[in-house]
Structures are given as structure tokens and as C-alpha cells.
Amino acid sequence: EIVMTQSPATLSVSPGERATLSCRASQPLNSHLAWYQQKPGRAPRLLFYGASTRATGIPARFSASGSGTEFTLTIGSLQSEDFAVYYCQQYHAWPWTFGQGTKVENK
Amino acid sequence: QLQLQESGPGLVKPSETLSLTCSVSGGSIRSGTDYWGWVRQSPGKGLEWIGSLYFGGSPYYNPSLRSRVTISGDTSKNQFSLKLTSLTAADTAVYYCARPQPDSSGYYGAFDIWGRGTMVTVSS
Numbered sequence: 001e002i003v004m005t006q007s008p009a010t011l012s013v014s015p016g017e018r019a020t021l022s023c024r025a026s027q028p029l030n031s032h033l034a035w036y037q038q039k040p041g042r043a044p045r046l047l048f049y050g051a052s053t054r055a056t057g058i059p060a061r062f063s064a065s066g067s068g069t070e071f072t073l074t075i076g077s078l079q080s081e082d083f084a085v086y087y088c089q090q091y092h093a094w095p096w097t098f099g100q101g102t103k104v105e106n107k
Numbered sequence: 108q109l110q111l112q113e114s115g116p117g118l119v120k121p122s123e124t125l126s127l128t129c130s131v132s133g134g135s136i137r138s139g140t141d142y143w144g145w146v147r148q149s150p151g152k153g154l155e156w157i158g159s160l161y162f163g164g165s166p167y168y169n170p171s172l173r174s175r176v177t178i179s180g181d182t183s184k185n186q187f188s189l190k191l192t193s194l195t196a197a198d199t200a201v202y203y204c205a206r207p208q209p210d211s212s213g214y215y216g217a218f219d220i221w222g223r224g225t226m227v228t229v230s231s
Contacts, residue, residue, distance in 0.1 A: 001170070030212075031210075031212070032210065032212070032214050032216060034216065034217035034218070036154075036218075038154075043203055043205075043221035043222065043223060043224055044154065044203075044218070044221060045221075046217055046218060046219045048217075049208065049210050049216075049217030049219075050210035050211055050212070050214075050217070053210065053211065055217075055219060056219075087153065087154055089154070089156075089216070089217070089218075090216075091207070091214060091215065091216020091217060092214070092216075094167050095156055095167070095168075095169045095170060095171075096144075096156040096159075096216055097156065098153055098154040098155070098156065099153070100153045101153050101154075
């Protein structure tokens with residue numbers, strides 16, 4: 001099983017600031033990685049797939065990069081609606097696995 | 108627009124079997140993807156992939172649940188189902204059905220459409 005490790009667990013950021021989230025895989029993923037945003041009481045929302053392809057309707061302030069085992073999600077200028085938990089997920093190999101999440105909170 | 112809706116009991120007793128159904132509307136369960144999936148989230152915890160229905164062959168299951176889980180599809184009703192046996196309190200979670208989309212390399216796995224989720228509590 002591929003283990004996904006996200007860091008940090010919690011990121012305290014002020015609105016307007018930049019947020020950088022990391023995701024590390026225990027094995028190379030060949031870009032088969034997705035990022036999600038989840039708000040309380042809601043289903044996850046797909047942000048990126050293929051490591052860096054923005055999903056439909058995702059604002060340009062969100063960007064993602066990486067390949068192999070190291071991946072990054074960046075929120076360029078944090079808006080109030082961006083405070084949430086963010087998960088990475090690999091779909092390179094069965095079983096598909098998620099990271100434990102990074103909570104982005106208002107500083 | 109494709110929509111997914113989970114249905115099933117909100118409360119199940121320990122040792123019993125959970126049966127959930129995901130109804131697909133706005134599109135056919137046999138078009139666009141072959142890997143309809145189930146994901147769960149225990150209270151205050153992260154996301155766990157349970158398994159995926161694969162119309163081209165056998166379903167794929169999380170090894171941690173494989174001995175207890177069955178996922179099947181009913182094309183006549185445009186829905187797919189999850190059965191989880193021998194329930195314990197550890198199975199208490201919000202259960203989501205979701206549709207994965209392919210990326211540019213043709214790999215499926217990024218879930219772009221989700222149901223709202225259904226909370227299942229395992230308790231006597």
C-alpha cells in the first residue's frame with residue numbers, strides 16, 4: 001500500500017497570504033495524484049488531478065505541482081472561503097489512498 | 108448534470124450488515140467511467156477509500172476491508188451498492204459514493220463527483 005503523508009497537519013495563515021501544502025508518497029506516483037478541499041459537513045471537492053491539472057471551476061489562485069513522490073498545493077492569496085481541510089490522494093496503485101489532511105486555519 | 112445520492116439506514120447494530128445504495132441521475136452508470144467508488148470518513152478523521160465497482164471485471168477493494176465488503180452495480184436501476192458485514196463501532200462514519208474521472212494518461216481515480224454522504228452509526 002502506498003502511504004501518503006501530508007505536512008503540516010495544521011497551517012495558520014492570514015487572508016491574503018500564500019499557503020503551501022505538501023504531500024509525500026511512499027512510492028513514485030507518476031503524477032497520479034489528486035488534491036481535494038473539504039469544508040465541515042460537506043463532501044470533498046476535487047481541486048486537481050494528474051498532479052497539476054486544475055479541475056473545473058477551481059480558481060486560478062490554486063496551483064499544484066510535483067511528480068514522483070513529492071507534491072505541492074499552493075494557494076496564492078488566501079481568501080476567507082479557502083479555510084478548510086485539504087487532502088491528497090494517490091490513484092497510481094490499488095488500494096487508492098489518501099493523506100491524513102492539512103487543515104488551513106485563520107491565523 | 109450528473110448527481111449521486113446515497114441511501115440506507117442511519118443506525119445499524121454491531122455484528123449486522125450495512126447495505127447502502129448510490130443512485131445515479133443525470134447520466135448512465137455505464138458511461139464515462141467504469142470505476143464508481145465508495146469512500147468513508149470516520150468522525151473527525153480523514154478519508155478512506157473502501158472500494159470501486161469495475162464493470163470491465165472484478166471490483167477493487169481496500170485490503171483492510173476486503174473480507175467484509177461487496178460492491179455491485181444494477182444497470183437497470185442506474186445505481187450501485189455497498190454491503191459491509193460484521194459491523195463494529197469502528198465502521199461508524201459518513202459514507203460517500205463518488206465517480207472518478209480519468210486524467211490525461213487515462214488513469215481513473217480522481218473523484219470529481221460526490222454524493223452528499225450518509226452518516227452511519229453502529230451502535231446497539
